[in-house]
Amino acid sequence: MTIVDPQTAEMLRETVAKHCERHADGALIRASRGDVPGALAADVATMAELGWLAVSVPEDHGGLGLGVSATGIIAEGLSGCYSSDPLTGLFLGARALVHAQESDGLLAQVVEGSATPVLAWQENAHDFASPLPATEYRNGTVSGTKRWVASAAQASHFVVSAREDGRDVLVLVDASSDGVSLSFGTRADGTPISELALTSAPSTVIARGSDATRALRRTLDEGTILVAAELMGHIDRMMKLVLEHLNTRKQFGKVIGSFQALQHRASNMFVHQRLTRSVLTTTLGCADLITDPVEFGQRAARLRARLNDTTQLVMRESIQLFGAMGITDENELSLHIKRCLSLLGYLGNSTEQRRYWTALSAQSARTGDTN
Amino acid sequence: MTNSAPDWNEIPEAEFRATIRECIENECPAELRYHPYRFPPEVTMPWYKALHRRNFIAPGWPVEYGGMGLNPSRHLIFIEEMEAMGTPWLHDAGVRNLGPAIIAWGTEEQKAYYLPRMHAGEHIWCQGYSEPSAGSDLASLQCDGRLDGENVIINGQKIWTTSAHVATHMFGLIRTDRSGKKQEGISFMLIDMSLPGITVRPIANLGGHPDFCEVFFDNVVVPQSCILGEVNQGWKVARSLLGFERIWAGSPRRAMKVLRQLRRELETQGLLDDPLWADRFAKASFDALDAQDMYTQFADLVRTDGKVGVEISALKIWSTSIFQNLSEMLLEVTGSRSTLSTSGEDDLLAPYYESRAPTIFAGTNEVHLNILARSVLGLAKSE
Ligand SMILES: Cc1cc2nc3c(=O)[nH]c(=O)nc-3n(C[C@H](O)[C@H](O)[C@H](O)COP(=O)(O)OP(=O)(O)OC[C@H]3O[C@@H](n4cnc5c(N)ncnc54)[C@H](O)[C@@H]3O)c2cc1C
Numbered sequence: 001m002t003i004v005d006p007q008t009a010e011m012l013r014e015t016v017a018k019h020c021e022r023h024a025d026g027a028l029i030r031a032s033r034g035d036v037p038g039a040l041a042a043d044v045a046t047m048a049e050l051g052w053l054a055v056s057v058p059e060d061h062g063g064l065g066l067g068v069s070a071t072g073i074i075a076e077g078l079s080g081c082y083s084s085d086p087l088t089g090l091f092l093g094a095r096a097l098v099h100a101q102e103s104d105g106l107l108a109q110v111v112e113g114s115a116t117p118v119l120a121w122q123e124n125a126h127d128f129a130s131p132l133p134a135t136e137y138r139n140g141t142v143s144g145t146k147r148w149v150a151s152a153a154q155a156s157h158f159v160v161s162a163r164e165d166g167r168d169v170l171v172l173v174d175a176s177s178d179g180v181s182l183s184f185g186t187r188a189d190g191t192p193i194s195e196l197a198l199t200s201a202p203s204t205v206i207a208r209g210s211d212a213t214r215a216l217r218r219t220l221d222e223g224t225i226l227v228a229a230e231l232m233g234h235i236d237r238m239m240k241l242v243l244e245h246l247n248t249r250k251q252f253g254k255v256i257g258s259f260q261a262l263q264h265r266a267s268n269m270f271v272h273q274r275l276t277r278s279v280l281t282t283t284l285g286c287a288d289l290i291t292d293p294v295e296f297g298q299r300a301a302r303l304r305a306r307l308n309d310t311t312q313l314v315m316r317e318s319i320q321l322f323g324a325m326g327i328t329d330e331n332e333l334s335l336h337i338k339r340c341l342s343l344l345g346y347l348g349n350s351t352e353q354r355r356y357w358t359a360l361s362a363q364s365a366r367t368g369d370t371n
Numbered sequence: 372m373t374n375s376a377p378d379w380n381e382i383p384e385a386e387f388r389a390t391i392r393e394c395i396e397n398e399c400p401a402e403l404r405y406h407p408y409r410f411p412p413e414v415t416m417p418w419y420k421a422l423h424r425r426n427f428i429a430p431g432w433p434v435e436y437g438g439m440g441l442n443p444s445r446h447l448i449f450i451e452e453m454e455a456m457g458t459p460w461l462h463d464a465g466v467r468n469l470g471p472a473i474i475a476w477g478t479e480e481q482k483a484y485y486l487p488r489m490h491a492g493e494h495i496w497c498q499g500y501s502e503p504s505a506g507s508d509l510a511s512l513q514c515d516g517r518l519d520g521e522n523v524i525i526n527g528q529k530i531w532t533t534s535a536h537v538a539t540h541m542f543g544l545i546r547t548d549r550s551g552k553k554q555e556g557i558s559f560m561l562i563d564m565s566l567p568g569i570t571v572r573p574i575a576n577l578g579g580h581p582d583f584c585e586v587f588f589d590n591v592v593v594p595q596s597c598i599l600g601e602v603n604q605g606w607k608v609a610r611s612l613l614g615f616e617r618i619w620a621g622s623p624r625r626a627m628k629v630l631r632q633l634r635r636e637l638e639t640q641g642l643l644d645d646p647l648w649a650d651r652f653a654k655a656s657f658d659a660l661d662a663q664d665m666y667t668q669f670a671d672l673v674r675t676d677g678k679v680g681v682e683i684s685a686l687k688i689w690s691t692s693i694f695q696n697l698s699e700m701l702l703e704v705t706g707s708r709s710t711l712s713t714s715g716e717d718d719l720l721a722p723y724y725e726s727r728a729p730t731i732f733a734g735t736n737e738v739h740l741n742i743l744a745r746s747v748l749g750l751a752k753s754e
Contacts, residue, residue, distance in 0.1 A: 243750070247749065254751070257744075260744075263744035263745075263753060264740045264741075266748055267747075271685040271688050275665050275685065276661075278667075279661045279665070302656075302657050306657060354650050354653035355646075355649075357653050358649045358650070
C-alpha cells in the first residue's frame with residue numbers, strides 16, 4: 001500500500017470539487033428525505049467512471065492500489081454535495097474484501113462498478129469495539145440481524161461478520177439470495193440506513209479466526225478515518241457560511257463580526273478547525289503505511305474523536321451565531337448539520353473512540369508508548 | 372568547536388536520539404534533573420558549558436555559528452529528549468531568542484562579539500520589552516532613550532523581565548523618537564546590565580520563586596553601536612522574532628511533560644483501569660498528542676517556506692490552554708495530596724503555577740484571538 005502522491009491528490013481534489021459544483025443539490029436532498037435510495041453524491045456508475053471505486057483496490061485487481069488517504073480526499077470533497085453517500089458504504093465493503101484477501105475476482109468487478117459489496121457488521125448501538133457478533137455462520141449459511149448498514153440499497157453483496165464456534169468469521173452473501181431481507185430507517189439527513197435480516201442465507205467464508213478479526217478491525221478503523229475526512233469537509237463549509245454571515249449581518253448599526261465577543265468565538269472555532277486539520281493531514285499522510293494494528297487503531301481513534309468533538313463545537317457555535325436563521329431548514333447550514341448528525345454516532349462516537357484507544361494502550365503497555 | 376559533527380538532519384532518527392541521550396546521561400548530573408523550577412545560572416552552568424562544548428546549546432542556529440542547524444522536526448525531537456530526561460530549564464533567552472535576531476540583523480562586529488559569548492554562557496540575556504503601561508499594547512512603550520552623540524541615554528522602567536536578576540545583558544525596546552506613529556521611534560538595544568544606573572528588583576511569582584523582575588534605568592549611558600538594526604527600526608527587529616517566539620510558546624512540550632506525569636500518577640495509583648479516569652486520561656492524551664501533530668505541521672511549514680504564518684496563533688492558544696487543563700487534571704488525580712506544598716519531582720503544584728504564564732506571555736491568548744479574527748478570518752475591526 002502506498003500513500004497518494006501530491007499530484008494524484010491534487011487531481012482527486014479537483015475532480016471532486018468539479019463534481020460538486022455540478023451536482024450539489026440541496027433542494028433535491030430536501031425533497032428526497034425518507035426515500036430509498038435517497039439523494040446520492042453520485043451513483044455507482046458515475047463513481048466507477050470517475051475512478052473513485054478503483055482508488056482503494058489493489059493493483060492486482062485492476063485498482064490504483066491506494067488506500068484511505070486517497071479515498072479520504074474524495075470523502076472530504078464530497079461534503080460539497082452535503083454527503084459522500086454511497087462512498088463510505090462501498091469503501092467498507094471493498095476494504096473488507098481487500099483485508100480478507102478475497103481473490104475470487106469480486107474486487108475486479110468493484111473497480112468497474114459491476115459488484116457493490118457492502119459491509120454489514122454492526123448489531124447494537126455500541127458495537128464499535130467489535131465484540132463477537134451474535135450473527136452465526138454454520139454449514140454454509142448465516143443467520144442474524146445486522147443494523148446501521150449504510151448504502152444497502154446499492155449492495156450487490158454483503159460482507160457479513162459472524163461467529164463460528166466462538167470465533168470471528170467474515171462471510172460473503174449475495175444480496176439477492178433467499179434468506180436476505182432489508183428494511184430501511186431514515187437518518188437525520190433523510191437518507192436511508194438499513195437493517196439486514198439473514199435467515200439461513202447461503203454464504204461463503206472469506207476469512208476465519210484472527211484473520212477475520214484483523215480484517216474487520218482494520219476495515220472499521222479505515223472507515224472511521226473516512227468519516228473523519230468527510231466531517232472535516234463539513235466543518236470547513238460550516239465555518240465559511242458562518243464567517244460570511246458575521247461579515248454581512250448588521251445589528252446596532254455594525255456588522256456583527258465587529259463585536260469582539262463574537263470574534264473570539266469565531267477565532268476559537270478556528271483554533272479547533274486548524275488543530276483538527278493538522279491531525280487529519282498527519283493521519284492521512286501516514287495511515288496507509290502503518291501496519292501495526294495498535295498504532296493504526298490509536299491513530300484512527302484519536303483522529304475521529306477530534307473530528308467528532310470539533311464538529312459538535314462548530315455545529316453548536318454556527319447555529320448560535322446565525323441567530324434564528326441557524327435553526328431554519330432553509331439555511332444551507334442545515335444540510336451540513338443534518339449530515340453531521342448522521343455521522344457523529346456512526347463508526348464510533350468520541351467516547352467509544354477513547355474507550356477503544358484505552359484498550360489498545362493497555363494492549364501495548366509493555367512497550368510503554370502511545371500513538 | 373568540533374568539525375566532525377554529522378549532518379544532524381540526515382542521520383537516522385534513532386541515532387540522533389541516542390546521541391542526545393548519551394550527552395544527557397554523561398553531562399547532566401542527576402540532581403539537576405526533573406526539577407520543577409529554574410535554577411540560578413551558576414547551578415546549571417556546568418551543564419550549560421557541556422552543551423556549549425558539544426555545540427548543542429543552540430540547536431536551531433546554523434552550523435557556522437556553532438548551532439546544529441536542526442530543521443524544526445529534528446528540533447522538536449531534540450527538545451523532546453531533553454524534556455523526557457528532565458534536563459533543567461536554563462536562562463537561555465539569549466541563544467533561543469536573541470541569537471537568531473543577531474544572526475539576521477547584526478553587524479559583523481555584533482555577531483563576532485555577542486554570539487560566541489552567549490553560546491559559552493558568559494553572557495546571560497533577558498528580554499526587556501514590557502513596561503507597567505505597555506503590556507499587550509507593547510508599541511505604546513515609553514522607556515526613554517535620548518540620542519546623545521555616540522550614545523543613547525536611557526531613563527525609564529521595564530517590568531516582567533524574566534531572568535533580569537541573573538542576567539548580564541538585556542535586549543530591550545527603547546523609545547528613541549516620539550514624533551511619529553507609536554511603532555516608529557523604537558530602537559532594539561543590547562544593554563550591558565552592569566552599567567551604572569540600572570537597578571533590578573525581583574518579583575516573587577505565584578510559585579514563590581523570583582523568575583521575573585522590574586528593571587529601572589536612571590541615566591544609563593549605552594553606546595549607539597549597541598543598537599541592533601537601524602535606529603528607530605527596532606519594532607521591525609522585534610517583530611521578526613515573534614514567529615519563532617510563537618512556535619516556541621506553542622510547543623506542546625510543556626503539556627507533554629504534564630501528560631507523562633499524569634500517566635505516572637494514574638499508573639502508580641492503579642487508576643488507569645478505572646473507566647472514568649481512563650476516559651479522562653484518553654481525552655487529555657488526545658489534546659496533547661493532537662497538539663504535537665499541529666506543532667509538527669507548523670514546524671514543517673516553517674521549514675518549507677521559512678515563514679511563520681499568522682495561523683500560528685492557533686497553535687499558541689491550543690498548546691498553552693491544554694497545558695493548563697492538564698495541570699488542573701493533575702491536581703484532581705492526586706486528590707488531597709494536591710493541597711500540599713512540596714518540592715522536587717513530586718511537586719504537584721509546580722505545573723499548575725507554571726501553566727498560568729504561557730497563556731499570558733508571548734502575546735496573551737486574547738490578543739491571539741484578536742489576531743486570528745482580523746488576519747485569518749477577515750472579520751471587521753472591532754470598536
Ligand atoms: C511568566 C512571565 C514572563 C514574562 N517575561 C517577560 C520578559 O522576559 N520580558 C518582557 O518584556 N515581558 C515579559 N512578560 C510580560 C508579558 O509579555 C506581558 O505580560 C504580556 O504582554 C501582557 O501584558 P500585561 O501583563 O500588561 O497584560 P495586559 O495587556 O494588561 O492584559 C490584561 C488582560 O487584558 C486582556 N487584553 C488586553 N488587551 C486586549 C485586547 N485588545 N483585546 C482583548 N483582551 C485584551 C489580556 O489578554 C489580559 O487577559 C512576561 C510575562 C509573564 C507572565
